[in-house]
Amino acid sequence: EPEVTQTPSHQVTQMGQEVILRCVPISNHLYFYWYRQILGQKVEFLVSFYNNEISEKSEIFDDQFSVERPDGSNFTLKIRSTKLEDSAMYFCASSDMVFETQYFGPGTRLLVL
C-alpha cells in the first residue's frame, strides 16, 4: 500500500540553525500539507501546497518557514532560523484531490536546543 515517508525521523539542532524536513508524498497525489504537534498539544495545520504554490497557510507559518517541491517526488519544509518553540513533531500529508482524505507520514521529531 502506498504511504507517505518522512526523513529524518528525529533531528536535533541548535537554536538559530536552519533545518530541512523531507517528505515523499504518495506518488499520484497532488496536494501536500505540513502539520505539527508540540508535545502535549493538538496537531496544528501549517501549510498546504498545490501546483507548486502555497494554497493556504496558518498564522504559525511565518517568514521563517518555507516549503518547496524540488523535484517530482520530494516535498520539503525549511525552517530558516530555528527557535526553541519550534520543537515539535512535524507531519507531512498528501491527498489526491482537495477535500479528500489526507494520508499522513510517520513524522519527524525536531528538538531545538
Place this chain on the structure above:
Amino acid sequence: AQSVTQPDIHITVSEGASLELRCNYSYGATPYLFWYVQSPGQGLQLLLKYFSGDTLVQGIKGFEAEFKRSQSSFNLRKPSVHWSDAAEYFCAVGAQAAGNKLTFGGGTRVLVKP
C-alpha cells in the same frame, strides 16, 4: 472558526470490552469528519471518514463511527477491544469553506488492560 473537542484525555478499557471515544465539533457548515489512530512511533493512520450519506460509517480494524448533526458529534466505537488497539486516537474536521486544512482534537489515549 472550526474546533474539535475530545473530552476524554485517557480511557482505560479491558480487552474484549466495548470502547466509545467522543468527538464534538463546532462548525456552521457540513463538515468532513475523520478519525485517525497513532500508535507509538507511527504516523497518523486513517480509521474512517464521513463526507456525506449514511451517518454510520465503517472503518478499518472493526471501528465504526456515527455522525449526529443534532449533537455535533462523531463518536468512534468498537464492540470488542483488542490489546493492539492501545494507541492515541484523533478526531479531525475539514470543511470546504475552511479551505483544505484539517482541524484536530486533542486526542484520546486508550490503554487496554489484559
